[in-house]
Amino acid sequence: MYDARQIANWFVNRAAQDRRTLSIMQLLKLVYISHGWHLEMRRSPLIMNKIEAWKYGPVIPDVYNAFRRQGVTPTAPVPALGPQVAPHDAHLLEQIYSGYGKLPAMTLSDLTHEPGGPWDTAIKNGGLFSPITDDLILPHYQQKRARA
Template sequence: MYDVQDVVEYIITYSEVKDYGISNLKLQKILYLIQAYSLIQTKKPCFLEEIEAWDFGPVIPEVYRKYKQFGSTDIQARCRSLEEIQKEFEKEDRKRIEEVVDRFADFSAADLTTLTQNQAPWNDAFGSGEKVIRCENILEYFS
């Protein structure tokens, strides 16, 4: 399992290298989808931080706060190279993260918001008032 900030750095840097670009809103949805793929394929979460159901879909609050200064523009990568970041991840995890980013690269942030808001994990959490999207609910929905 990884720290969500390490996963975020990977996503941002990979997106920049591939010339995809990624906004904070899109990043939130990609993190949710990476968590879902990890749960489906390994039965384990990729990261421990909780995902919350906000008005605009799944959000990891600490990640949102860190990158909110970028607004709807693309987040700029940090100083480390992609190769340097990749060394911190197991091969299968790298493959999974890149697969999710590649698969959803052509989706806009709005498209991903709609996609995730039409799924039971977000709907159930958003409607319950608790707001936390539980890993077991994600796994159950996608299984």
């Protein structure tokens, strides 16, 4: 399990390899989507950080707070706790980046706002800033796999 900032750093560095930058919103959604697919495929969390339901979808406050100092479009990694991303996890992140990494921020936000999805359920049950727990995220990604 990783500090979500470490996963966000991976995406910042990966985008830089393509001479691209990602907005904070894109970073937040890519980390969240990676966590969801990791839960579905490996039955274990990718990140240890709290996820909350904010206006524009799931947000990892630790990632938001660490990167917002750089403005809307971060260009550099931030300090993160814990190990570097392992090769098998980097492979998953590469798949997420390939599939979702070029999508605009609002498209990624829309993807995380699905009716009946984790964000929607958290908002309905607890309002803005309520936690989005793994027991909401896992079945959602299992359903996505079943539909695919």
